[in-house]
Amino acid sequence: MSVADDLMKSSCEWLRGKGEACEIVMSSRTRLARNIQGFPFPHRISKTDAEEVITIAESALKQSPCFKGSFFLRQRELTLLDRQFLLERHLISREHAGARGPVAACVTRNEIAGVMILEEDHLRIQVIESGLNLTEAWRVIDGIDSSLESVLSYAFHPSLGYLTACPTNVGTGLRASCMMHLPALVMTKQAAKILQAISKLNLAARGMYGEGTEATGNLFQISNQMTLGQSEAEILDSLERVIRQIIEHEKEARQVLVTKRKDKLEDQIWRALGALKTARLISSKETMSLLSLVRLGMDLGLIAQLERTKLNELFMKIQPSHLQKVTGKSLSSSERDFERAKLLRQELNSVSFS
């Protein structure tokens, strides 16, 4: 029984669909980049030093109250499928999942907090909360950071701040982001314009799986780009202000759709549910697009018999590695399309067309 199996039994806390504006902001995430004094950055580290960093980190994490009872995962103990599975659950990055050298990760049982060891930096701490809750995501990560700092010597420069492998992270080492569901802005063709405006504010918009991924399912991850020259509070404040503006834009766009294109909108939403309930072969990309429409239908009060948690979880459960964990076997792309359709029919069985 792998850790992945354990994780799969419970659901990620941050997918619960709770918290402020949770119909538009799926989750809020903070992450801190930290390095341990006296060791080269991961891209130049020796295998011996890497092993030592892992040991030091493990010992520090064991002393941190937040990580009590958490899973400590060494890369070599994980299969490729398990690593992909952790990636799909946003517990490790694509780079970390593909790393060759000795690396590790630590994750709490509720999956709210995690640490990647020897990703781009020695430590990449992250906290994910449900809904718009950057305050709590910051409070928790700040607590973790303090507890770790009490036992670790971080690489720190009095005028630059925390030192990191990539200069874009120097300073606070903080990246904060919100995963936003923006179907109406996409449908009314305003998304591109708004996301372009965001980049001028030094914020970035990416797909569900971070850098270089497409915004499937109308899910956008909006994050700060600057870590230097601003305090943590300023970074979080300016991000939250923009997030709140985007929420308003999305709400307005939904109102426009409901008043001006009601029939077309309802047509798209119900057909999406129809396709999810009937398909025998379906790709993850198409599934995400259809789930996005069903989620919008739920927000608009059209689709009533579905729980938000269940729907949020489906965005993750239909991913390739999750499907393979569920079926317990390695699946080709077309086999996954078949199993994905089967899973969707089961999960949506009780949701009827009204």
Next chain:
Amino acid sequence: MSVADDLMKSSCEWLRGKGEACEIVMSSRTRLARNIQGFPFPHRISKTDAEEVITIAESALKQSPCFKGSFFLRQRELTLLDRQFLLERHLISREHAGARGPVAACVTRNEIAGVMILEEDHLRIQVIESGLNLTEAWRVIDGIDSSLESVLSYAFHPSLGYLTACPTNVGTGLRASCMMHLPALVMTKQAAKILQAISKLNLAARGMYGEGTEATGNLFQISNQMTLGQSEAEILDSLERVIRQIIEHEKEARQVLVTKRKDKLEDQIWRALGALKTARLISSKETMSLLSLVRLGMDLGLIAQLERTKLNELFMKIQPSHLQKVTGKSLSSSERDFERAKLLRQELNSVSFS
């Protein structure tokens, strides 16, 4: 209360989905072109003569046993919507529906037999039967023809045969056709090749609504082109032989789909049912394509809770004029798409996804 309302209450006998090979051959049709001696052909006829032809025809039809209790419809008593409605029921042609001069039509209550008066010829008699049943369609029309000929003087030439307005109909004046549902031949991309081969045999393939209409819903009307130089029996024999070959090709193509592309096929069929049960806006063209897939699903034993008659009737009920007759009001194209979707949801309400 118009005749159209009366007709709508009952269903066309030929849509019943009975008879040989009815899963592939929806219906078999015969028609005879006849003209009354002593009157110019319709395109050159005066209004007075036209009225006289109608009176003569009406009197003759009243004496024909087959047309006992039938509807006699004068164009001027029909609204444009009623004429479109009769067109959609295959009771009159597009040209007849749009005719300006005095024209008329006669149709039996079960809609098996009908006569257009002053279409291209003075009389265009037709008989439609369910399934592959050219023999019965011929037997009935031959009886009608004999009964009319006993009271009318047909324009007839001893060596040419029956004279008609267009030389392509001279001779027997007989056109026979079958409406075939060929989804598997379309899906396996064999339809074009087969229909091309047909044209070399002096047969024509057209869409559901005859000449110049597209083959929506994978429905093809296969008919003879020659009326001269062959006896009625030869015309019917050679058409039936080809129809039987096409049936075999379609069956083989279905077998190929079931054995080699089962998942993809079932995916298309169930999704089609899903779309029909959930759409809020749907065009007649899309509906026909989806109904075609559902019909195939029924033939393959996938979709069980639907009666063939009901499904066959849907191909007609979703047409523009039928929708307007049902709702009792004039509808724009987008209003029709809305009402069509509503009708489909009602009609398919009891059909579940297995």
